[in-house]
Amino acid sequence: MNLKITGLNFDVTDAIKNYVGDKLERINRHAANVISVTVTLSVEKINQKAEADLHLAGKDLHVEAVEQDMYAAIDVLMDKLDRAVLKHKEKSGDVRTARPNVTE
Numbered sequence: 001m002n003l004k005i006t007g008l009n010f011d012v013t014d015a016i017k018n019y020v021g022d023k024l025e026r027i028n029r030h031a032a033n034v035i036s037v038t039v040t041l042s043v044e045k046i047n048q049k050a051e052a053d054l055h056l057a058g059k060d061l062h063v064e065a066v067e068q069d070m071y072a073a074i075d076v077l078m079d080k081l082d083r084a085v086l087k088h089k090e091k092s093g094d095v096r097t098a099r100p101n102v103t104e
Contacts, residue, residue, distance in 0.1 A: 008042035
């Protein structure tokens with residue numbers, strides 16, 4: 001998995017890089033086919049914004065979160081990303097396991 005963390009109007013420290021990396025471990029447990037993740041952290045006046053673009057095999061997911069604290073924004077972002085990955089996994093699994101009902 002390729003991980004790219006960028007900051008807009010914000011210096012990304014090693015502590016934040018490690019925090020994002022630790023949180024992404026949970027995403028890797030749910031989806032083994034993650035190709036790359038781009039996390040963009042930005043500061044807009046009072047609000048802290050975190051965005052993530054996740055490239056899976058066959059699907060791209062974009063999630064964003066806005067909070068008062070950067071660590072809280074990252075936490076909310078990872079929760080949303082986890083739900084999106086699980087939803088994608090359920091949808092893709094349903095197509096393959098669904099069997100047509102044939103009545104004779």
